[in-house]
Each structure stands twice: as C-alpha cells, then as structure tokens.
Amino acid sequence: MAELCVHLVPLFNALPTNDQMQIxxxxxxxxxxxxxxxxxPTSSNNxxxxxxxxxxxxxxxxxGRENVTQILKTGDYAGENWLFGxxxxxxxxxxxENSEICLLNRNEFLALMKKKPELSIQLLEQNIIKVRAMHxxxxxxxxxxxxxxxxxxxxxxxxQVNKNSFTLPLKMKDxxxxxxxxxxxxxxxxxxxxKQGTLKRKLRHIDxx
Amino acid sequence: MAELCVHLVPLFNALPTNDQMQIxxxxxxxxxxxxxxxxxPTSSNNxxxxxxxxxxxxxxxxxGRENVTQILKTGDYAGENWLFGxxxxxxxxxxxENSEICLLNRNEFLALMKKKPELSIQLLEQNIIKVRAMHxxxxxxxxxxxxxxxxxxxxxxxxQVNKNSFTLPLKMKDxxxxxxxxxxxxxxxxxxxxKQGTLKRKLRHIDxx
DNA sequence: CTTTTTTCTTGATGGTCGTCAATTTCTGCT
DNA sequence: AGCAGAAATTGACGACCATCAAGAAAAAAG
Numbered sequence: 189m190a191e192l193c194v195h196l197v198p199l200f201n202a203l204p205t206n207d208q209m210q211i212x213x214x215x216x217x218x219x220x221x222x223x224x225x226x227x228x229p230t231s232s233n234n235x236x237x238x239x240x241x242x243x244x245x246x247x248x249x250x251x252g253r254e255n256v257t258q259i260l261k262t263g264d265y266a267g268e269n270w271l272f273g274x275x276x277x278x279x280x281x282x283x284x285e286n287s288e289i290c291l292l293n294r295n296e297f298l299a300l301m302k303k304k305p306e307l308s309i310q311l312l313e314q315n316i317i318k319v320r321a322m323h324x325x326x327x328x329x330x331x332x333x334x335x336x337x338x339x340x341x342x343x344x345x346x347x348q349v350n351k352n353s354f355t356l357p358l359k360m361k362d363x364x365x366x367x368x369x370x371x372x373x374x375x376x377x378x379x380x381x382x383k384q385g386t387l388k389r390k391l392r393h394i395d396x397x
Numbered sequence: 398m399a400e401l402c403v404h405l406v407p408l409f410n411a412l413p414t415n416d417q418m419q420i421x422x423x424x425x426x427x428x429x430x431x432x433x434x435x436x437x438p439t440s441s442n443n444x445x446x447x448x449x450x451x452x453x454x455x456x457x458x459x460x461g462r463e464n465v466t467q468i469l470k471t472g473d474y475a476g477e478n479w480l481f482g483x484x485x486x487x488x489x490x491x492x493x494e495n496s497e498i499c500l501l502n503r504n505e506f507l508a509l510m511k512k513k514p515e516l517s518i519q520l521l522e523q524n525i526i527k528v529r530a531m532h533x534x535x536x537x538x539x540x541x542x543x544x545x546x547x548x549x550x551x552x553x554x555x556x557q558v559n560k561n562s563f564t565l566p567l568k569m570k571d572x573x574x575x576x577x578x579x580x581x582x583x584x585x586x587x588x589x590x591x592k593q594g595t596l597k598r599k600l601r602h603i604d605x606x
Numbered sequence: 607c608t609t610t611t612t613t614c615t616t617g618a619t620g621g622t623c624g625t626c627a628a629t630t631t632c633t634g635c636t
Numbered sequence: 637a638g639c640a641g642a643a644a645t646t647g648a649c650g651a652c653c654a655t656c657a658a659g660a661a662a663a664a665a666g
Contacts, residue, residue, distance in 0.1 A: 247536065255539055257532060269525045305514030312521045316478045319524065322531040323466060327456065329538035330464055330577045332654065334623070360644060368539045373623055375645055391632085391644095541624065543653075569614060582653055584615055600614095600662085 193217070193239050193290040197263055199314050207304055214300060216291045220283040227281040233270035234291040238262055241287020244362070247278045256365040259284075259358060268311060271297055329368045335377050337367045339386065342396055352396040402426070402448050402499040406472055408523050416513055423509060424499045429492040436490040442479035443500040447471055450496020453571070456487045465574040468493075468567060477520060480506055538577045546576045547586050548595065551605055561605040568601075 193215050200211060220226055238260045245258040245266055258266055270276045271294050301308055331337045346352050364374045381387050388395040402424050404410060409420060429435055447469045454467040454475055467475055479485045480503050510517050540546045555561050573583045590596050597604040
C-alpha cells in the first residue's frame with residue numbers, strides 16, 4: 189500500500205527510483221469515506237494526492253453556495269499552491285467515494301524540493317497542464333449559451349478519451365456547476381441536443397454524433 | 398536596454414546576478430507597434446516577455462470570435478506552456494501599444510533550465526500565482542449575474558492595488574470579454590451600480606464605496 | 607483646431623436561463 | 637425485493653441579458 193502514491197501519481201512517476209523512495213517516507217497515507225472532508229480552510233496546508241478513489245474541490249461563496257473547481261480521480265493531485273506563499277483560506281476537499289488519500293506536508297515537501305531540483309521541473313510540467321485545463325474551462329464559461337458550453341465540453345471530453353461513446357465522469361449537479369449553470373437547465377439542454385440529433389443518451393452514457 | 402527584461406520580470410528578478418547575465422544573452426529583444434501581431438499559431442514557440450508596453454492574448458473560436466485570455470502589461474510574461482510538450486495551436490499575442498517585447502526560444506530555454514534548477518522553482522511559483530488568477534476568473538464567470546461579476550472584479554482589483562480610487566487597466570470591450578459579457582451590458586451595469594451608490598465613475602476612473 | 611475613426615452609450619426586443627415547485631427515476635440500504 | 641433518500645426531470649414564470657441598430661462621446665489623425 190505504501191508505494192501506491194509514488195507509482196500512480198504522474199507528478200512522481202518520472203523520478204528516479206531512489207527519489208521515489210525518499211518521497212515515500214514523507215507521505216502520510218490515510219483512508220477517507222464517501223463525503224468525508226479531507227481538507228478545509230482550517231487544516232494545515234498539504235498537498236493532496238488521490239491514490240485510489242475520488243475527491244471534489246469546491247469553495248463556498250458569500251451566499252454559502254458551492255463552487256466546484258476541480259474533480260480528482262485516482263492519480264490526480266491538488267494543492268500545490270498551498271505549498272508556497274498563500275495559505276488555503278476557502279477551499280474544501282471532499283471524498284466522493286471511499287478513497288485512499290495521501291497527504292504531503294508543506295514544510296517537509298519544501299525541504300525535499302531544495303534537495304531534489306528535478307522535482308520542481310516535474311511539478312512545473314504538471315502545473316502547466318493544469319493551467320491548460322483551467323484555460324479550457326474559462327473558454328467554456330465565456331460561451332454565452334449553455335447549449336454551446338455543454339456541446340463543447342462533450343466534444344472535448346470525447347476527443348480526450350478518443351471515442352464518441354462514453355460515460356460521463358460527473359454527476360449532473362457537478363457538471364452543471366462546472367459549466368456555470370443549474371441541473372435543471374442542463375437537463376433541458378440534453379433533451380434539446382438529443383432532439384437535434386447531435387447525441388443519444390441513456391442516463392449518463394453518451395453517444396456523440 | 399538589454400538588461401530591462403531581467404530586471405523587470407518577476408520571473409527572473411530573484412535570481413543571482415550572474416544567472417541573470419546568462420539569461421540576458423539568450424533573450425531576443427524586439428520592438429512591436431500597436432496592434433502588431435507578436436505571435437500566432439504558426440510562429441515557433443517562444444516565451445513572451447513584455448519589457449515595456451502592453452499586449453493582449455486571445456484565441457479565436459470556431460465562429461471567428463475573439464476570446465481574451467490574458468492582458469500583459471510591463472513586466473508580465475506568457476507562454477511558459479509552449480515551452481513544454483504542447484505547441485501553441487490557437488493563441489495569438491498582439492501588442493496593444495508600441496512595445497518592447499523579449500522572446501525566449503523554447504530550446505534555448507530548456508537548455509538553460511537544465512543548467513539552472515532554481516529557475517524552474519521560480520517559474521513554478523509564478524505559475525502557481527497564475528493558477529490563482531485563473532481560478533479567480535473561473536469563480537467570477539460562475540456568478541450568474543453580470544452585476545455580481547463586475548462588482549467582484551472591481552473589489553478584487555481595488556484590493557490588489559490597495560486603494561478604492563483607481564483607473565481601469567482594460568477597455569470596456571476587453572473587460573466585457575473577461576467577464577463573459579458584452580460591452581453594452583457592461584455599460585448598463587456601470588450605471589446601475591452608480592445609481593445604487595456603490596461606485597462613482599468618470600470614464601475609466603472608478604471610485605469604489 | 608478640425609476631421610475621421612474608434613469606443614462607449616442608450617433604446618427596444620426576443621430569447622435564454624435561473625428559480626420555485628411537483629413528479630419521476632435512480633441508488634443505497636436493510 | 638422493497639423502502640427511503642437522493643438525484644434527475646418537467647412545467648410555468650419572470651428576470652436577465654445578448655443582439656441589432658442608432659446616436660454620443662472620446663481618441664486619433666491630419
């Protein structure tokens with residue numbers, strides 16, 4: 189079990205074996221149950237790695253409404269921004285299923301970075317990929333019509349998994365938040381696209397044309 | 398002139414002097430006139446640094462509409478994502494005024510990174526700050542009402558420059574794109590907020606209450 | 607200073623979408 | 637299986653906003 193993080197996470201798996209061993213000793217492995225809170229603003233700042241399972245990052249705005257910012261699945265990570273200057277003040281991490289999650293403490297990690305410069309290059313590459321994803325979301329959200337956002341999302345996802353028949357990784361509720369809309373509107377848009385003949389849907393399984 | 402980049406850009410100014418000298422030799426300084434294209438999808442991949450002036454990053458969607466993704470002013474940079482795996486396929490950089498812009502070639506830069514690991518840590522920190530900014534924009538765009546997006550933007554900007562009286566760095570047109578709306582709606586929202594007494598405006602100068 | 611061009615504003619209109627509420631479908635649990 | 641709770645759908649309504657078009661104001665050019 190103790191080796192899972194290092195092998196699964198892209199952030200680490202390009203490192204030489206002996207570096208991986210060193211990291212392994214710093215990582216704190218923990219198990220969380222579905223809907224359990226992994227991290228909140230009051231926690232100490234950690235890098236969060238999902239060794240197995242899934243998690244959901246969200247913030248609360250002033251009205252107490254959730255705002256999903258990221259979906260983590262096995263092998264994903266989050267929180268590298270908390271490893272530097274800024275502390276986490278408004279982000280929550282919640283397990284979406286029973287998960288094994290590894291936490292890496294800020295101070296321990298910084299010490300390691302100083303010792304292993306290659307690590308920062310790896311992290312940088314990962315970070316840049318994340319910027320691309322966020323950039324994509326910004327472009328999506330800039331589209332005025334929900335219909336266009338949804339279609340664009342589906343097409344991007346189809347290209348990503350490289351097939352036109354797939355199962356959505358998000359619940360309606362979360363996909364709605366991601367697209368900056370509501371579950372109701374999203375539902376309507378699905379039937380609209382189905383009527384137009386651009387897709388066929390059975391529950392969360394999509395066939396795109 | 399040749400030293401400007403190194404001193405102005407946050408990315409580099411924390412490096413030891415002799416490192417700065419080395420970078421200096423790799424940087425290609427060039428002058429661009431207002432609305433001149435600095436980089437497009439067909440250019441070779443470069444890191445773009447604005448030594449003096451301003452530039453605008455945008456993409457074109459399938460309908461040929463512009464989508465502003467970033468505003469660069471003196472000391473800002475962009476394009477670190479093009480230094481790694483992915484090539485720039487749909488982003489344009491355009492000078493918004495007569496500018497001195499420095500370009501750093503991908504291959505030359507990678508070679509330098511290998512030689513100077515501290516550089517990647519610096520870049521990582523900058524990148525993380527950028528992620529924060531994009532995250533903020535995503536939160537903004539998730540707000541359903543334009544009014545809220547505008548107010549949130551103004552408040553964030555006021556906090557950033559640390560005063561309630563400031564001049565907007567963007568034209569209406571660009572601010573509208575940034576907030577995912579149109580210049581017309583934006584104009585109306587300004588008069589609305591002014592009627593509500595939450596701000597006073599003379600052209601692009603704002604007083605926030 | 608005057609002219610031309612760009613940017614910003616204002617008006618009217620129709621479509622889109624968020625909200626509230628009720629119903630149906632799905633999922634997890636015993 | 638059957639029950640309970642959550643998730644997804646559907647309908648009706650009203651607010652919000654994008655669009656088109658025309659006019660005013662500012663900036664740039666000469």
